[in-house]
Amino acid sequence: DQVEAKLGYPCFVKPANLGSSVGISKCRNREELDQAFELAFQYDRKIVVEESVIxxxxxxxxxxxxxxxxxxxxxxxxxxxxxxxxxxxxxxxxxxxxxxxxxxxxxxxxxxxxxxxxxxxxxxxxxxxxxxxxxxxxxxxxxxxxxxxxxxxxxxxxxxxxxxxxxxxxxxxxxxxxxxxxxxxxxxxxxx
Missing domain, CATH: 3.30.470.20 (ATP-grasp fold, B domain)
Structure with missing residues (x-):
């Protein structure tokens, strides 16, 4: 809910302490956001969510x-x-x-x-x-x-x-x- 309210879509979810873009997802909707959280938490105990920048x-x-x-x-x-x-x-x-x-x-x-x-x-x-x-x-x-x-x-x-x-x-x-x-x-x- 916070991601949708503060950042909106698209946004990016990534493990906080990993490199090479492993575990990063671009999210365009709630379903992709939920999947991105699951993926990122497979690689780190802390994740980062960022707004999309063009x-x-x-x-x-x-x-x-x-x-x-x-x-x-x-x-x-x-x-x-x-x-x-x-x-x-x-x-x-x-x-x-x-x-x-x-x-x-x-x-x-x-x-x-x-x-x-x-x-x-x-x-x-x-x-x-x-x-x-x-x-x-x-x-x-x-x-x-x-x-x-x-x-x-x-x-x-x-x-x-x-x-x-x-x-x-x-x-x-x-x-x-x-x-x-x-x-x-x-x-x-x-x-x-």
Whole structure:
């Protein structure tokens, strides 16, 4: 009842702590919503329900510890209703457009939001920040993925490759960032 009253249809239901679009459903009515709850709760004890947003899906890679930097932006262009697990890993039925066609202002807004989100969660190493750019020009942050896909063909490494950082160098940077963060944590007092 709350979903129908506050969000309406269509909406999306997903497990709160899972990746790769596993367990996500697009709901157009009460029956699909009930089925989506059942599916999502098979994967997590907490679920998220989101309003449907009409617009482009844009992603930025964030790299760093205390002073994070962002990659170029990339766009997910699914050829189906939404970018689900099947579209990501089975069909190959999605275009990844890198760099995304954005204005300087749109990119800068996303870059600032990505860095703020990274800092808000006290991120370290890497994050992929996912956005929606609505048809009206609004920028909405959808999520920060703290462990994005990392094959040479995954979006995060592809974003950095287009930004001038090859896969092996990206791994070296992440190792150096992990060592840096580990050394910082060794300075924390652990006794009371």
């Amino acid at each position: 617009g482009r899906e844009i992603e930025l890679g964030v790299l760093g510890n205390d002073e994070p930097v962002c990659s170029v932006a990339g766009e997910i262009a699914p050829k189906k209703d939404f970018y689900d697990y099947k579209a990501k890993y089975e069909d190959g039925d999605t275009d990844l457009i890198i760099p995304a066609s954005l204005t300087e202002d749109e990119y800068e807004t996303m870059r600032i939001m990505a860095v703020k989100a990274f800092q808000a969660i006290d991120g370290s190493g890497l994050v992929r920040a996912d956005f929606f750019l609505t048809n009206e020009g609004r920028v909405l942050i959808n999520e920060v993925n703290t462990m994005p896909g990392f094959t040479p063909f995954s979006m995060f490494p592809l974003l950095w490759k287009q930004s001038g950082v090859e896969y092996a160098e990206l791994i070296e940077k992440l190792v150096a960032l992990a060592i840096e963060r580990h050394e910082e944590k060794q300075q924390i007092k652990h006794t009371f």
